[in-house]
Amino acid sequence: MSELSRRAIALGGALACAMSLAACGGDSTPETPGASGASPANDAGEPITITYESWGPTQESMDAVIDAFQAANPGVTVQASLLPYADYITALKTELASGTGPDVFEIQAGGALKEFQSLLTPVAEPVQEILGQDITQVYKQSALDQVSIDGVAYGLPNGFSSAGMLWVNNSILDEQGIAVPTSYDELVAACKKLREAGIVPVAIGAKDDWMLIDIFTSMSNAIAPGEQYAAQDSGGKWTTDGLIKTFDAFATMFKDGVAMDGATGAMTYSDTYDLYADGKAAFFTNGSWNQDMYVGAKDRIGAFKSSVILMPTISGAAPVTAGIGGIYAVNKNSANPEAALKLAYFMSAGQGAQIMIDGNLNFAVTVADITPSGELSEDAAATRAELTDQLNNNLAGYREVPDAGVKTALGQELIKLAAGTTDGKAAAEAVQAAADDQ
């Protein structure tokens, strides 16, 4: 190689390296792009693009929401990205930590709200200024409480849901000559008979530990009312006799063969959703959001008769817990905060909320009730009536664990109980240790 070409290669390498570093160094132009990377909005009404990321709603509902929002807001384009929850939250954390992220995104109430708080735009004032709405008049107070920290709302609530119930495939029970169980002993007997017939008893996707937490919270409200909330909110302990009894009752449910085999292994929420929707499971632990089956999987769930009951426990039927489905948050670094806020409100309380409730049959978070506009099947209508009744008359409390570390520890201990590798006392002590660690 000649001296000249060697020098050319060396200089080229150094130049390429310098250029790549410059590329890593960020934008040096005066007008930096917004959080979405879109053109910033300006007063001249130039087209803008805002981004939305979440784990929901379904792509079909999302497309309808986008069409309606864009029609109502000419010049604004919405780019949406939907991912399964675990993948979504990982991607979102990475994006936000690097100072970017979507203009509007959804987070869960509870622990996640605390962690994301400083990245979110407080919404009460801008909703008043931009949309002329007083959020305290628009939303139910219980919904506002779940999007607020110290009285400041950091997002707008999405759909109200109740959790901790048992969905029933009545057709399977009828075929097997089994009555819908009204007590824990009847549930155990029914599951035994179902197993003998080779039918999946209660479908639980325990790989997603939130399913177990929902069941546990409902059970604790039946067995030790108020004690879990005391441990979560007001300095109470997880190691009370009542909560240890709840942990033990939870483990017994798995020992008694109520839950499907392998619940703690490969089964996720989606797997069990499909098992139930395909008519392969007699029961399914899930919340009111499962009503979306009557829209999204109506052909499958229409093939059998379905209903919903309260979860039978050793202390009687468990009351329901309830919470908002999520929080529509506006990125503090959004370059288009006005359009972003409009989208969040549109999905939370506007026409978008109606579209989503038509798609998932969920309950409204607004004072003015939003109900499904389409005609419901007989099963869907009866189920919705039962769920509404339980929400109005048998609500024990909220369904989220406020602290992320405690939530993870609780989920892990419940999986261990389900797998039979720990007992109630040890589980309670482990969760208490996590609470002490915070």
Added chain:
Amino acid sequence: MIRRQRAWNQSWLGYMFVLPAVVWFAVFLAYPLIRNVYISFFKWNGLTADIVWVGLKNYVWAFTNPNVLNASWNTLVFGVVTITLQLGCGFLLAVSLVGPGRTRQILRVLYFIPVVLTPTVVGFLFSQILEVNDGELVNFLKAVGLGQLAHPWLGDPKTALLMVCLVNAWIWTGFSMAIYQSAITSVPKDVIEAARIDGANSRQVVFRILLPFLRPTHWSLLILSVIGVLKTFDIPYVLTRGGPGGASDLLTTLLFRTGFEEYEQGRAAMLGTLLFVVALTLTIIQLRASGRDKI
């Protein structure tokens, strides 16, 4: 002064040649590593600017927390089982598939296919196969009248880690096989012929000639495998998410859970630092041992 100027004139080109590599190393390796160690001394949720100095608290946590100790033990078991399987089976496959022939060629390709598959896809595939209610394996067992053998392999704490080991070994055995095959071709044929003339049978040729001759290959594969084991995340995460109840939790899955579910980035960084130190130590030990062991 003149001498220094002359030296620079003679050597600047050399510096220019290594500059891209040095910058790349500094930006993409050294800085993240130092930054990771730095973060491990703080309490931070990984999102906001609120970052609190906690000194060695995260390190104390790691050495006293039962979840970390459990994940460390599982990582050790996972490493021993999976490396033994993938090196042992890879060597035996390589030996048995040496030589010409269409069948051997097809088998070599088949055994290598898992290596080029995305581990996440393999994880989902085996999740479906091993599912106990409606999985392919259970359905097959039921079809041949062996339904009583159905077992929640991924849902039983006694078998979950073993399943993760087997699936991981299934993926990487083809890689070991390919490396061994390549190495076997370099073994002098006259040595093997001499052994044959001396009356060695096939088993003796494999275990007394080939096995010792391939010692550098064993070391190379061992180093690569140990580093691979310490980095393994996708297969256990997709198959079991470290469960049930931590039964198949590795340090990597625990790191992910700590950082992304518990929002404890300082502790996650501490686990990352721990993994780095372990990987570095093991690699140095192995390199020194392999250097002493050259034939």
